[in-house]
Amino acid sequence: MDLQLQVLPEDTAVDDTTLQIGELAGLLGYSLKRAQLRVFDDFMRCMAPLQLTPAQFSVLLLLDNNPGRNQTEIANTLGILRPNFVAMLDALESRGLCTRMRSPNDRRSHVLMLTDKGRATLVRAKKLVTAKHEARLIEVLGPANHTALLGMLATIARDF
Known part of the structure; x- marks a missing residue:
């Protein structure tokens, strides 16, 4: 028997599966x-x-916009714990999407760069996100509500 999670008005009769x-x-x-x-x-x-994944896409976007930044900065910006971020970088590197190099300024840290393959993958990913994913969200919410929700979420992230 499948259990389903449904939000129902308080006066709605429900069966044993809801x-x-x-x-x-x-x-x-x-x-x-x-x-x-x-x-x-x-x-x-x-x-x-x-x-x-959403996190990997976010990393590629940040690397594209911030080439040569260190992995701690990228992880902190995205709120990813260091052990999880290292594992994610290992996976992205093994796919040839980014590279890690010792920082010329601080040998204890690594700077990150997109590879040509990483840039090409990101171009394709941005097209998919825009044409499909975000388009569906805009369709569900409507353009004004989409913009308003982004603003509200930014307020929570900044002020809460």
Whole structure:
């Protein structure tokens, strides 16, 4: 028997397979997490041909916009823990998408660069994200709500 999670009005009759989530429906953190899961699922379907996760795509974007920055800066900007980031870089490097080099200024750190293959993959990924993933989000929300939601999320990230 499959259990389904559904948000139902309080006066709706439910059968034994439907979980009532009660107060969770009114909690922003819960709603954000549920939305994130749906958004990430769609992102993964769009990126299936390139086998990129949201985090890997974010790393490639940052490396493209900030060539030669060290791995600590990139990891901190994305909120990725060091051990997880090292493993992700290992995977990206093994695919030939980026390289790590000792920093000329600080031999304890590594600077990161996209490879030509990484840049080409990023070009394809950006097209998929724009044409499919973000287009679907804009279709679901509408352009004004999409813009407003981005603004609200930026406020939370900055001020909370």
